[in-house]
Amino acid sequence: MDKTVVLITGCSSGIGLRLAVHLASDPSKTFKVYATMRNLAKKRRLMDCVKDVHPDTMDILQMDVTDQLSVLNAKEKIEEKRVDILVCNAGVGLMGPLEAQSYETMTRIFDVNLFGTIRSIQAFLPGMKARRSGRILVTGSLGGLQGLPFNEVYCASKFAVEGVCESLAILLQQFNVQIAHLTTVFLCGAGEKDVSELPLSAITLIYYYNDAAQDTADIVKVFLDVIRADSPALRYYTSTALMPLSTLKLALQDGSQYVRTMSKIIFSANQTEDA
Ligand SMILES: NC(=O)c1ccc[n+]([C@@H]2O[C@H](COP(=O)([O-])OP(=O)(O)OC[C@H]3O[C@@H](n4cnc5c(N)ncnc54)[C@H](OP(=O)(O)O)[C@@H]3O)[C@@H](O)[C@H]2O)c1
Numbered sequence: 704m705d706k707t708v709v710l711i712t713g714c715s716s717g718i719g720l721r722l723a724v725h726l727a728s729d730p731s732k733t734f735k736v737y738a739t740m741r742n743l744a745k746k747r748r749l750m751d752c753v754k755d756v757h758p759d760t761m762d763i764l765q766m767d768v769t770d771q772l773s774v775l776n777a778k779e780k781i782e783e784k785r786v787d788i789l790v791c792n793a794g795v796g797l798m799g800p801l802e803a804q805s806y807e808t809m810t811r812i813f814d815v816n817l818f819g820t821i822r823s824i825q826a827f828l829p830g831m832k833a834r835r836s837g838r839i840l841v842t843g844s845l846g847g848l849q850g851l852p853f854n855e856v857y858c859a860s861k862f863a864v865e866g867v868c869e870s871l872a873i874l875l876q877q878f879n880v881q882i883a884h885l886t887t888v889f890l891c892g893a894g895e896k897d898v899s900e901l902p903l904s905a906i907t908l909i910y911y912y913n914d915a916a917q918d919t920a921d922i923v924k925v926f927l928d929v930i931r932a933d934s935p936a937l938r939y940y941t942s943t944a945l946m947p948l949s950t951l952k953l954a955l956q957d958g959s960q961y962v963r964t965m966s967k968i969i970f971s972a973n974q975t976e977d978a
Pocket residue numbers: 712713714715716717718719740741742745766767768769792793794795796815819842843844845887888889890893
């Protein structure tokens with residue numbers, strides 16, 4: 704039987720790496736995983752995780768989602784000449800006051816998070832449509848559901864990704880292609896990043912979300928559910944820990960309740976700090 708061909712972006716670490724390892728190590732050997740990363744010098748970690756026991760279930764390819772040529776080169780190297788499941792996972796974060804962000808930094812975030820996702824979909828969707836079969840999973844973020852202070856540009860990029868997914872979901876029903884947007888909250892360890900340059904409120908936010916931090920393994924379980932589902936939905940939440948905050952947005956549609964509550968959470972502990 705033909706293997707299910709899965710291409711994952713951003714496999715040098717985190718969710719992408721764990722998902723690639725899990726699928727490539729599946730005892731059924733039903734998956735052929737193309738684990739892609741922008742910098743192949745980082746492939747050691749992934750290789751150490753799969754050891755060399757699964758040479759027929761995984762290939763590692765270079766693919767920088769900001770580089771059209773790199774995306775097309777990766778596509779060329781797929782032996783089966785098709786991708787059944789595309790996982791758009793590559794992403795970069797950005798924290799800090801909006802006024803301090805340069806145009807170059809902001810465009811880099813959009814180039815990876817939004818246009819990188821679009822480039823990947825553009826490369827593999829035509830084949831899926833032609834075959835009338837395929838599935839696209841997109842790693843979303845809580846920052847794509849609700850605005851977060853000091854996270855404006857990142858949130859904007861992830862809100863935009865959510866818009867792409869919802870719009871495509873309607874169209875793709877006609878082609879038997881499903882798109883699923885998986886919201887992740889905050890990974891364990893994400894709060895260990897260097898915060899020395901950030902205002903105190905931003906650090907409060909990081910530690911607030913750290914309390915709701917998720918294990919990568921728990922997130923990967925949800926990805927696996929979506930991969931195995933007969934007919935996946937558009938939206939999945941890999942954690943419900945912070946959902947009450949998102950639902951506040953809908954409770955009072957003028958936004959005032961969400962803004963007040965979030966402001967209280969982030970700023971009440973630091974009344975004397977930087978405004
Ligand atoms: N970490 C969190 O708390 C969190 C929360 C919500 C959503 N997410 C989302 O989850 C996804 C996976 O992130 P993660 O948490 O697993 O973090 P991660 O470990 O930093 O993984 C991000 C991956 O994206 C790759 N990447 C960055 N720019 C790329 C590019 N131009 N082309 C191809 N790959 C690129 C990184 O490669 P390099 O190693 O080369 O940089 C890395 O492999 C992202 O979309 C992120 O926005 C993360």
